[in-house]
Amino acid sequence: KIHHCSVYWQEVIMEFILLGFSDLPNLQGFLFGIFLVIYLCILIGNGLIIIITKVDLTLQTPMYFFLGNFSFVEICYTSVTLPRMLSNLWNQKRSISLLACATQLCFFLTLVVTECLLLAVMAYDRYVAICKPLYYPLIMNHELCVQLVIGSCVSGIPIMVGQTYQIFSLPFCGSNKINHVFCDMFPLMKVSCGDTSVNQFFLYADVILFGFFPFLLILWSYIQIITTILKLPSATGRSKAFSTCSSHLMVVGLFFGSGSIAYLQPKSSHSAGTDKVFYLFYTIITPIFNPMIYSLRNKDVIAAMRKLLPK
Template sequence: GNVPKKRFGEFGSGFILLGFSDHSSLQGLCFAVFLVIYLVVLTGNSLIALITVVDSSLHSPMYFFLRNLSFLEICYTSVTLPKMLVGFLMEDGRISFLGCAAQLYFLVLFGSVECLLLAAMAYDRYVAICDPLHYTLIMSRGLCLRLVVGPWVAVAPVQVGQTYQVFALPFCASRDLHHFFCDVPPLLELACADTFWNQVMLYTIILLFIILPFSLVVISYIKIIRAILKIPSVLGRCKAFSTCSSHLVVVMLFYGSATVEYLKRRSRDSVDTDKYLALVYTIVTPMFNPVIYSLRNKEVRIALRRILWKK
């Protein structure tokens, strides 16, 4: 009952991200591995964005969405990975109170926008395969812009509210976050107050920005698969499926790990599992995004060759 509490702004020294501190002998190896991953994310996604801008054959709605996804992936990993790399290098997991708040806000902002963007990309594939004759009419430039800008407008104020709600809580004396970045569940564990309304807010956001978009993706792909199965030729079915299989792989990686991470019950025994799940949707998916799209997409490979030959 006499546990010291800290209110908003009183934590001068902030929090300590424990991350992988229980494997201190592997700090150097972790730094090298995550540095390579970050460079792959930056290079791969920047290359995808560049190709889809420079090559006129890729100026279609699908590649417009892909370009925005690549930009998001760079932003998303840049919220967590640089701080992790400094922590591994300096063996220091300290993060300031305001730094933690900023990291949480941008993490949930970019993550929520990405969920909605993946749903928009699924709708684009649905229209392309199920209603190809009206594709250019339906997927107009105006609609594509609204599908990209809309999520930012919808998500930004909501996540400001959630971030303020979390950091307005009184925190206990312990500043140890059992994670490698500031996230809502581990922060709520340090609170010395009833977090019921924080949990309500968290699950509402999960419903709106993860479960609902994922449901739309599932519905889109059910309709897509039905349409593909009706194509008479095997070659036609393979070609139709190849245009959306890359997106489906990214969706399953991102939504799958994020949903399990946020909806499962947290416990001391599951702390390591939570951290590894978070690695999948914050680092692994952004790393594989350019690989999946470039290696499995013939148009992107051709465009890359054209750019390299010009150089």
């Protein structure tokens, strides 16, 4: 690899080519239509969640405050990748500069971390509401809620900026074609002609810090929640208590489940084509299903929707 870089040192890569779905030339228009509809559904669905959690007085609680912020992060999360992909499908210009690629990667990683931390915060909120109901208004006051949201948004920024800097400090002197739909770490490391072992080590360290630990907190919260619910004397009380956290539990399952499929499955078990599908599935499944889950399974959200939207 060192010799390879020395041969091509004069041809330093200044931009990448995102191949995306270029191997399906006859389906470019169809794919553009499908992903445009998906993106619009994400914007409209999560936008409605944000609006109703802001304007409806019955939803001025910590749970819906976190939900509104989570929906906003979902919009930002998909807006980092889908508009560029739609543009590539529309005009067939698949080039992206190093700066644009680095910016996309940095925002993508930061927003993934924010989602993980917000899901953990939302699980803690449900734990306090069900396991410590008398202390809930005191513990989950507005000031703490704002601090938790801000902390979730900014905690990963320094480390993700450093991670992005490490990736783009690698020498890119071979092919500039990335067989992916957006700039992500593994595809970028594949086209590097340098040693990526250090980058992979820090990548897995970040996964443990910002993925595994929040998941453990969520798991601990729900163990406590389920234990408390099972101790309730009436079946009605158990059903009502569980209904307040079932929507969040489904979103957690979708987010971490799809993320595990995308990033943790053996790389030898599938092709580059299925890789793109799995990664894309991971970036759109939670944002598109989040509004549906909360709208269909939450009576308060349904009532607020009916007030906001015409019959």
